[in-house]
Amino acid sequence: MKFAVIVFPGSNCDIDMYHAIKDELGEEVEYVWHDEKDLSGFDGILLPGGFSYGDYLRCGAMAKQSNIMSEVVKAAEAGKPVLGICNGFQVLTEAGLLPGALLRNKNLKFMCRTVALKVVNNETQFTAGYEKDEVIQIPIAHGEGNYYCDEETLASLKENNQIVFKYASENPNGSIEDIAGIVNVKGNVLGMMPHPERAVHELIGGSNGLALFKSIVKQWRETHVSNA
Amino acid sequence: MKKVKVYVTLRESVLDPQGSAVMGALHSMEYNEVKDVRIGKFLELQIEEGTSDIDTVVKEMCEKLLTNTVIEDYRFEVEEAVSK
Numbered sequence: 001m002k003f004a005v006i007v008f009p010g011s012n013c014d015i016d017m018y019h020a021i022k023d024e025l026g027e028e029v030e031y032v033w034h035d036e037k038d039l040s041g042f043d044g045i046l047l048p049g050g051f052s053y054g055d056y057l058r059c060g061a062m063a064k065q066s067n068i069m070s071e072v073v074k075a076a077e078a079g080k081p082v083l084g085i086c087n088g089f090q091v092l093t094e095a096g097l098l099p100g101a102l103l104r105n106k107n108l109k110f111m112c113r114t115v116a117l118k119v120v121n122n123e124t125q126f127t128a129g130y131e132k133d134e135v136i137q138i139p140i141a142h143g144e145g146n147y148y149c150d151e152e153t154l155a156s157l158k159e160n161n162q163i164v165f166k167y168a169s170e171n172p173n174g175s176i177e178d179i180a181g182i183v184n185v186k187g188n189v190l191g192m193m194p195h196p197e198r199a200v201h202e203l204i205g206g207s208n209g210l211a212l213f214k215s216i217v218k219q220w221r222e223t224h225v226s227n228a
Numbered sequence: 229m230k231k232v233k234v235y236v237t238l239r240e241s242v243l244d245p246q247g248s249a250v251m252g253a254l255h256s257m258e259y260n261e262v263k264d265v266r267i268g269k270f271l272e273l274q275i276e277e278g279t280s281d282i283d284t285v286v287k288e289m290c291e292k293l294l295t296n297t298v299i300e301d302y303r304f305e306v307e308e309a310v311s312k
Contacts (some may be wrong), residue, residue, distance in 0.1 A: 058296055065293060094296065101298045103238075106245050148242060148299060174245075 002028040004042040013049035020197040025213045034066040044081045047088025060090035082189040089191035098191045100149030106174025110143040116168035125219035126190045129211035135168045136208035138194040145193035147175035229309035230275045236302045237268035
C-alpha cells in the first residue's frame with residue numbers, strides 16, 4: 001500500500017508520519033508538496049500536524065486553497081482512506097470534508113502531553129484493530145483542538161456513528177462531548193487531534209497508535225489484493 | 229479604488245474563551261457593568277473597481293476564505309478609498 005504525506009509550508013509532523021509508515025508499518029510512503037496536482041498514484045492520503053501557513057487567518061484556512069486539496073477531495077470521493085491528524089484535522093474541516101470546526105482550547109493554553117482516548121467506534125477502517133471502548137494512550141500537542149459543531153450536526157454525527165475517539169479521562173481542550181476524532185458519513189475520512197504517528201514504538205513512549213495504521217492497511221489489502 | 233472593512237466575530241452560539249478571560253480581567257478592575265466581551269478580527273481590503281459587483285465579490289471572499297461560517301459571523305462596509 002502506498003501512502004502520500006501531504007506537506008504544507010509549516011507542516012511539522014510530516015517526518016514523524018513518514019517514519020511511522022516506512023519504518024514501523026513497513027509500507028511505501030512519499031512526501032507530496034502542497035503545490036502538486038496529482039495523487040492518483042497513492043492508495044492512502046495522510047495530512048500531518050503542524051502549522052500550515054503559520055495558522056494565519058485560521059488553522060487550515062489557507063491550506064484548503066492549495067492545489068493539492070482538490071486532489072485530496074477527489075481521493076476522498078473515490079473512497080480512498082484520508083487521515084488528518086491535528087492540523088490535518090483542521091484542514092479537513094476547513095475543506096468541508098468533515099463537519100464542524102476546531103476552536104481555541106477552552107483554557108487558552110497549548111496542551112502537550114499523552115492522554116487517554118476511548119475508541120468509541122471500532123467499526124471503521126481506521127479502528128478495526130482496536131476493541132470497542134478500548135482505552136489507548138496517545139500524545140496530543142495542540143492549541144486549537146476544541147471540536148465544535150452545532151446541535152443538528154452533533155445529532156447527525158451520533159446517528160451515523162461518526163464519533164470515533166473521545167477523551168477518556170480529562171478533556172484537554174473543551175471539545176463538545178469530549179470528541180477527539182470523527183469520520184465522514186462514508187467512513188473513509190478520519191480527522192483526529194491526537195497523534196497516533198507519535199505512538200508507534202515503545203522507545204518513544206508507547207505504541208498504541210500503530211494499530212490505527214495497521215487497520216488501514218489490513219482493510220486495503222482485503223479489498224485490493226483479493227487473489228493473494 | 230474602494231476600501232472594504234470586514235468585521236469577523238465568533239457566532240453567538242460559540243463560546244469565546246478569550247472574550248471570557250478579558251471580561252474576567254475587566255471585572256477584576258471593577259468594571260462590573262461589562263456583561264459580555266466578544267473578540268473578533270478586523271480586515272481591511274483595498275479593492276480596485278471592476279465590472280463585477282463589489283458586494284458580491286466581497287461576500288464570496290468572506291465565505292470562501294476570510295471567514296469560516298461554521299463558527300464565525302461577518303459583516304462588511306465598503307468605502308471610497310482616499311488616495312494618498
